[in-house]
Amino acid sequence: MKKLEDIPKKNIFDVPEGYFDRLPEIIQSRISVSPAPVMIHSWTRALRYALPLTAFIAAGIFWYQNYSSSFSARVDVESELASIHSDQLAAYLDDHELTTEDLVETVNWSSDELNDLENAVYFTPDVTHRQLEEILDESN
């Protein structure tokens, strides 16, 4: 087997004459078209990653504080209303020009609540038409 060490180390490639004299000028002319390099210190590189992270955390804290304060405000209103007596509430509503329809529209009723309300308002006893006529005759 032929050994690699038997072969002398030689560079068999060649370049055109004066190639390495011209190359720096060619590179410089290509570089002068592109913008100059910006030297970045290690702390500015760290800052590049740290700033967005800090902004993100700050936004998160801001959002959390707003959310928790609005949540506690909602809880406070409900407990305040619960502490007011029904008569006082009714008197307050009488003094204001709010119709029952206005009040009903402000509430998001569930279908069960609406059914209960309808039953309460339009409740009809379980009687036949004849029984109803008899009741009416008696009352007359």
Place this chain on the structure above:
Amino acid sequence: MDDNELLSKIRNPETRHYGFNLLVRTYQQRIYWHVRKMVIDHDDSDDLTQEVFIKIHKAIGNFREDAQLFTWIYRIATNECLTFLKKKRRRFFLPLEDVGKELSLKIDSSAGISEDEIQKKLQKALLTLPDKQRLVFNMKYFDDLSYEVISEITGTSVGALKASYHHAVKKIEVYLTQ
């Protein structure tokens, strides 16, 4: 002028242009020959060498001094070579052997290559190796770089590099015997 002086000249806005010119003059031959041994053709090597220095110019601001300037420059050149060969294969849907054959033909037909037959045969033997193994062989055999430096350039462990080099030598010797 050593690498630290070169860097301080490049970092000074008043001497930046001069400093970079010095860097090109210092490293152009090493980079050109490193590239030429990988891509064989002079025009391709010329294009790639220019691209390497333009990339160095753009990225020198990000150069961290925990690595040597020399290994950083070599790493950029190495990546450019590997990307070039990969693109060449993709563009023509060529398998590894066919790119090797194409480059072997260039060894026979291109101007600017010695007529020394045994040296040509050695270059053809190298072209039968995978790109990364050829790269390691070139850096160790022709450039006389230590395994530690090659490890820094390629990001491969010294043990893996030693194994790769010895395996490459065996394959080359088999080819030379044929």
